[in-house]
Amino acid sequence: MSAPVNPQVQTSAAAAPSATSPTPLRVALLGCGVVGSSVARLLLSNREALAARVGRPLELAGVAVRRLGRDRADLPAHLFTTDAEELVTRADVVVEVIGGIEPARSLILRAIEHGASVVTANKALLAEDGPTLYAAADAAGVDLYYEASVAGAIPLLRPIRESLAGDDVRRVLGIVNGTTNYVLDKMDSTGAGFSEAVAQAQALGYAEADPTADVEGFDAAAKAAILASLGFHTRVRAADVHREGITEVSAADVAAAAEMGCVVKLLAICELATDPESGAAGVSVRVHPAMIPRTHPLAGVREAFNAVFVEADAAGQLMFYGPGAGGDPTASAVLGDVVAVARHRVVGGLGPRESAYAELPVFPMGRAVTRYYISLDVADRPGVLAAVATVFADHGVSIQQVRQVVHETDPDREGTRSPGAELIIVTHAAPDAALSATVGALANLDAVRGVTSVMRVEGD
Numbered sequence: 001m002s003a004p005v006n007p008q009v010q011t012s013a014a015a016a017p018s019a020t021s022p023t024p025l026r027v028a029l030l031g032c033g034v035v036g037s038s039v040a041r042l043l044l045s046n047r048e049a050l051a052a053r054v055g056r057p058l059e060l061a062g063v064a065v066r067r068l069g070r071d072r073a074d075l076p077a078h079l080f081t082t083d084a085e086e087l088v089t090r091a092d093v094v095v096e097v098i099g100g101i102e103p104a105r106s107l108i109l110r111a112i113e114h115g116a117s118v119v120t121a122n123k124a125l126l127a128e129d130g131p132t133l134y135a136a137a138d139a140a141g142v143d144l145y146y147e148a149s150v151a152g153a154i155p156l157l158r159p160i161r162e163s164l165a166g167d168d169v170r171r172v173l174g175i176v177n178g179t180t181n182y183v184l185d186k187m188d189s190t191g192a193g194f195s196e197a198v199a200q201a202q203a204l205g206y207a208e209a210d211p212t213a214d215v216e217g218f219d220a221a222a223k224a225a226i227l228a229s230l231g232f233h234t235r236v237r238a239a240d241v242h243r244e245g246i247t248e249v250s251a252a253d254v255a256a257a258a259e260m261g262c263v264v265k266l267l268a269i270c271e272l273a274t275d276p277e278s279g280a281a282g283v284s285v286r287v288h289p290a291m292i293p294r295t296h297p298l299a300g301v302r303e304a305f306n307a308v309f310v311e312a313d314a315a316g317q318l319m320f321y322g323p324g325a326g327g328d329p330t331a332s333a334v335l336g337d338v339v340a341v342a343r344h345r346v347v348g349g350l351g352p353r354e355s356a357y358a359e360l361p362v363f364p365m366g367r368a369v370t371r372y373y374i375s376l377d378v379a380d381r382p383g384v385l386a387a388v389a390t391v392f393a394d395h396g397v398s399i400q401q402v403r404q405v406v407h408e409t410d411p412d413r414e415g416t417r418s419p420g421a422e423l424i425i426v427t428h429a430a431p432d433a434a435l436s437a438t439v440g441a442l443a444n445l446d447a448v449r450g451v452t453s454v455m456r457v458e459g460d
């Protein structure tokens, strides 16, 4: 790593805004896809306002692309280059919107070594190797900003990183993936199955051709890792996050939720926790589908919108809501960061460094305290309810609600007609390990023909 190089910061007094001879700050853009093309367009169309806000003009120094020759964002052809490594060496601010781990990481590190501040939307990289980027930025005396990486346009990371820096965040809970929210919303409002709803999301450009990162929860897990790291002043990587996607959520699950007055959402939940045995502090970070009551504010988050609750000791509960994806909304967050780091270049100063002093362990999912909805297909005969209740009691799980719907003419497994019933149970809160062991034991009961639906319940 080279020595700190940031002439703009070191000579900040000399670089004060001047109406007569303002030296532009050079902005290099890496990637010109959905987000990059919006960033380029807004950077040029808002040129004058941005210059006034920063105190110096922002000049688009170049745009690194994989292949030349495509017309992108109506930009002059001379701005494009396939040599990203060279471009980052002649910029004051580098905007990385390529995505993925490599070459994004090497390019960011190279940019930092050459004294550039970095703005990125890359949640995958931050959740995999954020500390390396922070350390490099710290050593070089430059900024690393990444508001667009979580919940797109919604100002969320800066409020946690800066506005709440004097408070103690206890919990962050929300919907941080627009694609899956769109899919679950369509399943709820139209009765569509999972595949049908994904196809609709793809047709509208929400879901990518390969929707794995969204529907399997990888995108939300990376965002949860970033939120937990910032909120709890510790290091959480994507691999530490318990992750369940929405591929197993069926139309029947969504209908069952509706019958309960609930809706199914993919939630990211980050909590400060205490080890029940040692009393030691830790964090619980998880992404999974959950039923939430329709009266809960998150239930009203429709289509591809995002919403996040942040609970802090003194502040209480804060809610952040808005567009979490899309070219222009994401570019809004990117440009806000560009203005912030450019202002530091003009008047001196730096944004917050990494704050990971708490060094908290990440607890396994089994220790998270959750509630379950369980629907069982059972034989309708004496003693069944008692047998089921005993399994719950044996695992120390308390039942909150039981409902039984009798299906007089249901065929049983052998195809003969015998009375059957659907038994719906909602539990009180218990360790996830106890709940999941309860489900395993229920499936082995003679009276239980099948476990038809299991889902966590949140938000009451």
Ligand SMILES: NC(=O)c1ccc[n+]([C@@H]2O[C@H](COP(=O)([O-])OP(=O)(O)OC[C@H]3O[C@@H](n4cnc5c(N)ncnc54)[C@H](O)[C@@H]3O)[C@@H](O)[C@H]2O)c1
Pocket (backbone or CB within 6 Å): 030, 031, 032, 033, 034, 035, 036, 064, 065, 066, 084, 096, 097, 098, 099, 100, 103, 121, 122, 123, 124, 148, 149, 150, 152, 324, 325, 326, 327, 330
């Ligand atoms: N699209 C969104 O709504 C959204 C929202 C928030 C954050 N993000 C993040 O923003 C980043 C970009 O997302 P996107 O949706 O614009 O993706 P995209 O696939 O549309 O764009 C990425 C672009 O980078 C280009 N690229 C790949 N390798 C390159 C290289 N070596 N040099 C130069 N260009 C290269 C690709 O050709 C592509 O045009 C990702 O990190 C993503 O997670 C996206």
Ligand SMILES: N[C@@H](CCO)C(=O)O
Pocket (backbone or CB within 6 Å): 149, 151, 152, 176, 177, 178, 179, 180, 206, 214, 219, 324, 325, 326
């Ligand atoms: N694929 C992501 C984009 C924003 O990170 C989403 O659907 O929310």
Ligand code: NA
Pocket (backbone or CB within 6 Å): 147, 148, 149, 150, 151, 152, 153, 154, 155, 156, 157, 333
């Ligand atoms: Na954001």
